[in-house]
Amino acid sequence: QRLDPLLERLEGPPTLVDEAIDELAAEILGTQKLRIAALTVPFPGTLYGALRLARALRRLAPALKVILGGGYVSTELRALAEPRLFRYVDYVCLDRGFMPMLGVLRHMMTHDDGDLVRTFTASDDRVAFHDHPVEEPRHADLPAPCMQGLHLDRYIGLAEMLNPMHVLWSRQRWNKIMAAHGCYWHRCAFCDTSLDYIRNYDPAPPARIADWMAAMQAETGSAGFHIVDEALSPALARGLSEEILRRGMVVSWWGNVRFEAAFDDDLARLMARAGCIAVTGGLEALDDRLLGVLNKGITVAQAARACAALSRAGMMVHAYLIYGVPSQTTQETIDALERLRQMVALGLIRSAYWHRFAATAHSPVGADPERFGVSLQRHETAFAENEIPMLDPADQDREALGRGLHRATYNYMHGRELDRDVREWFDLAVPRPRVPHDAIERCLHGEDDAVQASPADAAPARRSPPGRLQPRPPPRRPRGR
Missing domain, CATH: 3.80.30.20 (tm_1862 like domain)
Known part of the structure; x- marks a missing residue:
């Protein structure tokens, strides 16, 4: 519920994984000229990695705009009022991403908050939510998911x-x-x-x-x-x-x-x-x-x-x-x-x-x-x-x-x-x-x-030794021993 533990880890001594993420950020910026980086956070366990990557990208490219979205964000950050998150990201978008992303692109050109859709921003340590009403595209009108640029042969099972x-x-x-x-x-x-x-x-x-x-x-x-x-x-x-x-x-x-x-x-x-x-x-x-x-x-x-x-x-x-x-x-x-x-x-x-x-x-x-x-x-x-x-x-x-x-x-x-x-x-x-x-x-x-459960006798059983998770519960004793 609190951002403090994440901040302590993000700004603390880097781990081996932290260093790998930082190196990945440098590799990305060394091969691509980015103006926007959009990071999806589907589950709580992916939040730290997303913020670590955002931190590294912004340190290497201060003008880069970072957008945060995804299932975790859309579920758990709906009442976001924590300005310190915006040390690492510029926009936090909720729900379906197409219209919020389009709104962010327009906002980068016009600087008009009226262009933003379901999006949090922060200014002067105050978080604001912007939700200009728009019509969502139908699901059928969206293109197929695109895997361009992903090294699919490097995924480990x-x-x-x-x-x-x-x-x-x-x-x-x-x-x-x-x-x-x-x-x-x-x-x-x-x-x-x-x-x-x-x-x-x-x-x-x-x-x-x-x-x-x-x-x-x-x-x-x-x-x-x-x-x-x-x-x-x-x-x-x-x-x-x-x-x-x-x-x-x-x-x-x-x-x-x-x-x-x-x-x-x-x-x-x-x-x-x-x-x-x-x-x-x-x-x-x-x-x-x-x-x-x-x-x-x-x-x-x-x-x-x-x-x-x-x-x-x-x-x-x-x-x-x-x-x-x-x-x-x-x-x-x-x-x-x-x-x-x-x-x-x-x-x-x-x-x-x-x-x-x-x-x-x-x-x-x-x-x-x-x-x-x-x-x-x-x-x-x-x-x-x-x-x-x-x-x-x-x-x-x-x-x-x-x-x-x-x-x-x-x-x-x-x-x-x-x-x-x-x-x-x-x-x-x-x-x-x-x-x-x-x-x-x-x-x-x-x-x-x-x-359906019958109303038959349901007296408590005598306590028995519990089974173990691995590999099997204790064997039954042979009768008569």
Whole structure:
């Protein structure tokens, strides 16, 4: 939330990486005559590198104008009032970049603040926000992403964890392409639904997306694509798949979807024939009551059948999961892990990861926490604001529950201990799951109610030694010894 730690590092003794970034800045300016440098910051972890590069560029070329934008900036710096950031940059732009960048170019010629669009500037240690209203270009009217000047052969594939989906994601460079701006659902309670990148849905026609893919393939020599949409709609997935097949394109692609009923066997097989090799999607709390709290718009049974169809078509299926949802009980957490265990055992999911619920400033929970039965500890900040500390009366040591969820899921992904009682993964005593052992299998045959928790006895289990993250939990003792 504060800029001070970054400033201390930026102006402190340089590290080996700092020196490499400084050398890169000198190399860039030695080969190109730049008037503008635009730096995108998609995630918090990229902010320091962007500011380090901006610092080096401005020291070497004081007249150079530096623009900062990207997903992190557009999410966390919307209330920016920290003038010290402008020691390193001249403009900070929010949301879609085309019109703000055009406004900056005009401003450099006219010096008229009325030309600026969704842009922060600073003068005399005061930050000002300028937002001259303009009409945004439609997503379909934008050109294909351009890779000119990038040394694509120098990208290193790194797999920093053994999660199968992360390995697929990181082991090679993918051409990034956006089929649609925004999310077609844009209702989830945990999501930044008030922001442009979620709220304003604008899909490109399938033919236009295929044009972009063909242009990027010709430029890069790579036929692998990561479709970076918030969620690829079933209709757009169908249209794009049909267009790829109609053109005879040979490509591999993957992206994020919502596990809804429309992803049936017919659509899944069509996507696979068109080159789709994997999908990611949110199962979230994996409990119908909590999916309702989150306004996810799907049920466990619908999601299970969608995962089954996609897996049967030969795609890797990765599930994002959430624990610590407002009002979520320990019992519901254990029930969710049991459902996940069954889905992995049946081959519906190949990869999964649990995230701790976070109340963000631009989400429905952040806007109206009382409606969700929680309270937020807000703090005034001149710099970044996103996650807000949350107090939930239902919290019963969710930190400890998270450790057990991660242990179990790590082993499940590697085909281990899938018949183990889910209670044995936790450091603390937890109740037995109320979900029938064949609940997911039954729901695949149309018994939607099978995945519901039964009111059966849910007495706490005896505490068991927890499993380890690597490589497997402690072996069971043979009976009678």
